[in-house]
Amino acid sequence: MTEVLPARERIALAADLPLDEGLRLYERVAPHVGYAKVGLSLFVEHGPPAVAAFQRLGARIFLDLKLHDIPNTVELAAARAGALGVSLLTVHAAGGESMLRAAVKGAREGALAKGHAAPRVLAVTVLTSLSAEEVAAVGLPGTPEEAALRLARLAVGAGVDGLVCSPREAAAFRRELGPTPFLCTPGIRPAGAAAGDQSRAETPAFARRAGADLLVVGRPIHTAPEPLAAARAIAEEVSSA
Numbered sequence: 364m365t366e367v368l369p370a371r372e373r374i375a376l377a378a379d380l381p382l383d384e385g386l387r388l389y390e391r392v393a394p395h396v397g398y399a400k401v402g403l404s405l406f407v408e409h410g411p412p413a414v415a416a417f418q419r420l421g422a423r424i425f426l427d428l429k430l431h432d433i434p435n436t437v438e439l440a441a442a443r444a445g446a447l448g449v450s451l452l453t454v455h456a457a458g459g460e461s462m463l464r465a466a467v468k469g470a471r472e473g474a475l476a477k478g479h480a481a482p483r484v485l486a487v488t489v490l491t492s493l494s495a496e497e498v499a500a501v502g503l504p505g506t507p508e509e510a511a512l513r514l515a516r517l518a519v520g521a522g523v524d525g526l527v528c529s530p531r532e533a534a535a536f537r538r539e540l541g542p543t544p545f546l547c548t549p550g551i552r553p554a555g556a557a558a559g560d561q562s563r564a565e566t567p568a569f570a571r572r573a574g575a576d577l578l579v580v581g582r583p584i585h586t587a588p589e590p591l592a593a594a595r596a597i598a599e600e601v602s603s604a
């Protein structure tokens with residue numbers, strides 16, 4: 364957390380767009396954005412070639428598949444993801460300890476088999492779109508922060524490298540879990556940006572001050588009249604936080 368990294372190493376573009384548009388957008392904002400996040404829509408449509416296309420642009424890849432299945436199935440999928448040479452891979456913490464251990468094992472073995480560095484496996488705790496009421500309605504006791512922290516402890520105990528959480532929970536995660544877990548925060552909204560479906564969103568400066576290592580940003584860049592200027596402003600906020 365104390366490591367001094369250029370702001371672009373702390374920002375991921377959520378490329379939730381048609382592939383050609385996502386590639387064009389990443390190329391434009393790449394001076395300020397080091398990671399491209401390939402998520403469900405791109406991977407369902409294009410599969411591994413979507414990963415390769417962003418890699419050709421020099422992006423580090425955040426493969427956001429939010430794996431959640433029985434341990435054997437997740438281990439197999441994580442091994443395929445590791446073999447693609449991605450930097451980050453998501454799984455759902457709620458899959459439980461055995462599934463999380465299987466994900467870490469699969470990702471490492473898959474990467475090793477192809478001579479890649481092992482990806483960081485990140486466990487998604489409580490989705491940033493969920494409000495306190497929705498968290499209660501799905502049966503998780505306590506506040507979103509309490510629920511997220513319980514899942515985070517479970518995931519760290521199972522050996523994951525990092526966690527995905529709301530910026531609102533990042534400070535508590537740092538306090539309770541120390542400096543080691545890599546904390547990734549989606550739900551980033553610069554002041555005045557539309558929240559959309561994000562219920563627990565905060566600004567880039569808030570996320571960084573709370574101890575986030577990597578900020579995931581999608582629509583605030585996609586929909587900006589000038590995406591490069593929007594990415595630059597986010598990077599400046601991250602640098603000065």
Ligand SMILES: O=C(O)c1cc(=O)[nH]c(=O)n1[C@@H]1O[C@H](COP(=O)(O)O)[C@@H](O)[C@H]1O
Pocket residue numbers: 377378379400402427429453487489490491492527528549550551559561579580581582583
């Ligand atoms: O795992 C994620 O990246 C993720 C977890 C989470 O709790 N909330 C969340 O929004 N995300 C992802 O982060 C991105 C946020 O995009 P915007 O809301 O457009 O900035 C999307 O690609 C989501 O899939």
